[in-house]
Structure formats: structure tokens, C-alpha cells
Amino acid sequence: MGGQDSIPTAGDLRRGRIGLLGGSFNPAHEGHVAVALRALRALRLDQVWFMVSPGNPMKAASSMAPFAQRLQSVLQLVDGHKLVATDIEARLGTRYTVDTILKLQKRFPRVRFVWLTGADGFATLPRWKGWRQLVHRVPLAVMPRPGQNNRALHGTAGHYLAHWRIPARRAALLADLIPPVWTFLPGRQNGISATSIRQNGGFGSGNGPLAPSGRSHSGERS
Numbered sequence: 418m419g420g421q422d423s424i425p426t427a428g429d430l431r432r433g434r435i436g437l438l439g440g441s442f443n444p445a446h447e448g449h450v451a452v453a454l455r456a457l458r459a460l461r462l463d464q465v466w467f468m469v470s471p472g473n474p475m476k477a478a479s480s481m482a483p484f485a486q487r488l489q490s491v492l493q494l495v496d497g498h499k500l501v502a503t504d505i506e507a508r509l510g511t512r513y514t515v516d517t518i519l520k521l522q523k524r525f526p527r528v529r530f531v532w533l534t535g536a537d538g539f540a541t542l543p544r545w546k547g548w549r550q551l552v553h554r555v556p557l558a559v560m561p562r563p564g565q566n567n568r569a570l571h572g573t574a575g576h577y578l579a580h581w582r583i584p585a586r587r588a589a590l591l592a593d594l595i596p597p598v599w600t601f602l603p604g605r606q607n608g609i610s611a612t613s614i615r616q617n618g619g620f621g622s623g624n625g626p627l628a629p630s631g632r633s634h635s636g637e638r639s
């Protein structure tokens with residue numbers, strides 16, 4: 418990816434608090450930006466990385482636009498400063514979040530990562546590979562999503578993690594706490610989804626360009 422002069426590199430990442438918003442971004446939309454900004458402020462993060470999944474193991478590849486097109490949709494929304502697009506999961510060669518987290522923590526040992534997810538993702542967590550190991554490795558912040566919050570908070574993950582939940586008013590501490598630890602950040606909810614955008618014909622032609630951009634994080638060491 419181009420524009421390396423203006424992007425953060427591993428040299429900048431000796432320490433810091435990074436929120437990881439993993440997603441298919443098929444395509445990225447304003448709901449992603451809203452949760453990223455909410456997390457940035459509430460958790461006092463230095464950055465949120467929009468980490469484009471090479472392929473969600475739980476989603477059909479047939480309805481997925483090419484990686485480059487999904488990454489491009491993120492690049493169009495982020496500022497490249499506080500909100501950063503990254504292809505690092507593809508570069509690491511991981512698909513399962515637990516594997517990605519272990520590799521990122523090894524690669525950036527002084528960075529405090531927080532996994533960001535909408536309530537729908539938290540509800541499906543018990544079906545993820547190694548989910549208990551994952552929650553023992555990284556703090557989690559769960560963002561509300563219309564129609565998903567009860568299912569998430571009262572489901573298997575919510576019950577398993579009940580003792581490790583901290584109130585939203587203490588969210589600024591989350592990145593510094595030793596997992597398992599998580600919080601639910603109530604706030605304005607946005608009903609937008611990538612599914613509704615695709616259903617309205619807004620994405621998925623599969624032939625979008627991948628323009629060079631400085632608004633990205635490639636994970637390359639400087």
C-alpha cells in the first residue's frame with residue numbers, strides 16, 4: 418500500500434492504546450465510524466484500526482466482495498490519523514481472531530489492544546474459535562446495536578464474562594486492565610448495516626479499484 422510517509426509504523430507503536438475493529442467491511446459504513454469514535458473517546462484510545470478480515474470464517478465467501486474493494490471502502494471513511502485502515506490480518510495470514518490477537522501482541526508487545534465489537538458480534542462469540550482464550554488475552558468493548566443488545570448481554574458470552582464486566586463510567590481504564598475484562602458502552606445506536614447497503618445495490622460489484630492512499634496502516638516495520 419502506498420503513502421507510507423503519513424501512516425503509523427511499528428516504530429511509532431512502542432506503546433499506546435489501540436482499539437481493533439475487526440470486520441468484513443462489505444462495505445464499510447457510517448455505523449463503523451460511529452462505534453470507532455465512541456470507543457476512541459470512551460476508552461481514551463490513541464487509534465482505532467479498522468482491520469479488514471481476509472475472510473470471516475463464519476460468513477459465506479460467495480457474498481463477499483474482494484478484499485481490495487472492502488479495504489478501499491474503509492479507506493474512503495477513515496481519517497488515517499485516529500481512525501486507520503489496516504490489512505494487517507491478511508499480512509499476518511490469520512483469519513481467526515484469537516490467532517490474530519496472539520500475533521499482534523507478540524509483534525507489538527508494548528501496545529495495549531482492545532477488541533471492539535458490536536453487540537451482534539458479542540452474541541456470536543461463543544461460536545468463535547478459542548473464544549475463551551481470546552477473552553483471556555484481550556479486553557473487550559461491546560457497542561450497542563439495535564435489536565442485538567439483550568441477546569448479547571444475556572447470552573453465553575455475557576454470562577461467562579459477567580464477573581469481569583466493568584461499568585461504562587470506568588471504560589477509560591479498560592485498556593490498562595488485565596483480561597478477562599470488558600464493558601458495554603451504551604449510547605446512540607445506528608441501525609445501518611452492510612447487508613442493507615448491499616440489498617440496496619450499493620456495493621459488491623467485485624471490480625472496485627484499490628487506489629493508493631496514505632490513510633492506512635500496513636503493519637510494516639520501519
Ligand SMILES: Nc1ncnc2c1ncn2[C@@H]1O[C@H](COP(=O)(O)OP(=O)(O)OP(=O)(O)O)[C@@H](O)[C@H]1O
Binds near residue numbers: 442561
Ligand atoms: N450499526 C452498527 N452499530 C454497532 N456496531 C456495528 C454496526 N455496524 C457494524 N458494527 C460492528 O462493526 C464490526 C464489523 O461489522 P461488519 O463489517 O460485519 O458490518 P455489518 O454492517 O455488521 O455487516 P453485515 O450486515 O454484512 O453483517 C462488527 O463488530 C459489528 O458488530
Ligand SMILES: O=C(O)c1ccc[n+]([C@@H]2O[C@H](COP(=O)([O-])O)[C@@H](O)[C@H]2O)c1
Binds near residue numbers: 442470514515544546
Ligand atoms: O475467530 C473467529 O472464529 C471469528 C468468527 C467470526 C468473526 N470473527 C471476526 O469478527 C470480526 C467481525 O466480523 P464481521 O464479518 O461480522 O464483520 C472480524 O474481525 C472477524 O474476523 C472471528
